[in-house]
């Protein structure tokens with residue numbers, strides 16, 4: 100599995116690279132006409148404030164924190180920013196037929212099957228699905244009633260637990276609702292913001308259409324239909340599109356194709372915020388490869 104720690108460990112060997120950790124970036128001072136700026140940080144170990152000077156700054160705090168840093172620093176006139184999401188759903192299902200692939204109960208905790216659905220009758224965008232076979236997490240509801248005895252259930256009832264699957268899906272941001280992030284505090288105040296869902300799309304309908312389609316291929320029933328309601332706006336952790344890369348220069352909170360923030364010459368954003376849309380798919384790879392592309396261009 101990839102961990103950015105390995106990239107960092109390689110970079111640290113370079114004498115031109117200095118890594119300063121345990122610092123929280125809380126304000127950027129940047130004049131639009133200057134090529135130099137200052138970053139104020141808090142050392143999270145001793146709460147001391149430290150100021151760094153820069154010629155170029157690359158912000159990569161993740162979509163929520165980057166938006167917060169930019170709003171808090173008043174780098175844009177807007178007080179709120181739209182955050183796009185790829186909404187998630189997960190549904191426990193029972194396959195009526197014996198699965199034809201082999202897996203061993205108690206040995207698999209990672210997804211068994213990844214697949215993408217392209218079906219214009221449901222959506223013009225792809226929908227990403229992961230089919231999980233049995234894992235201990237599925238015993239949690241039984242543990243409430245049976246305590247530790249629940250752990251022996253898969254051995255006693257393999258014909259039940261072999262056929263229980265969880266279908267996890269991600270929808271494209273065009274099929275999902277968005278979030279509004281608003282900062283109302285002073286710059287010293289790092290917590291005074293609100294994150295509110297903007298619900299206009301009926302994601303449950305998309306999920307139900309998708310399940311009806313899948314039922315034709317996989318013979319299953321839904322174990323608990325209350326899970327159909329679990330695609331809550333903001334619950335997926337797959338956010339972005341807040342500072343979209345675009346060729347247009349008339350949008351304050353947009354970036355160019357190198358992640359440069361509009362109206363500034365030396366402020367770049369290199370995290371998931373700059374992806375214009377959130378695909379119905381795992382998002383980390385896109386964020387990493389885009390950041391690497393921007394870094395290589397520099």
Ligand SMILES: Cc1cc2nc3c(=O)[nH]c(=O)nc-3n(C[C@H](O)[C@H](O)[C@H](O)COP(=O)(O)OP(=O)(O)OC[C@H]3O[C@@H](n4cnc5c(N)ncnc54)[C@H](O)[C@@H]3O)c2cc1C
Pocket residue numbers: 122123124125159160161162164165168336337338369370371372380381382383384386
């Ligand atoms: C529980 C969970 C599971 C996930 N599983 C998957 C998955 O299986 N596959 C997938 O593709 N995606 C997954 N994601 C989503 C994925 O983690 C994010 O999409 C991705 O990490 C976003 O990358 P980023 O570079 O934009 O921000 P991040 O990876 O969030 O990086 C931001 C960094 O900046 C630091 N930071 C934040 N604010 C400040 C500040 N003010 N000062 C200094 N540092 C700051 C943070 O500590 C963090 O290290 C998951 C997310 C969560 C929460």
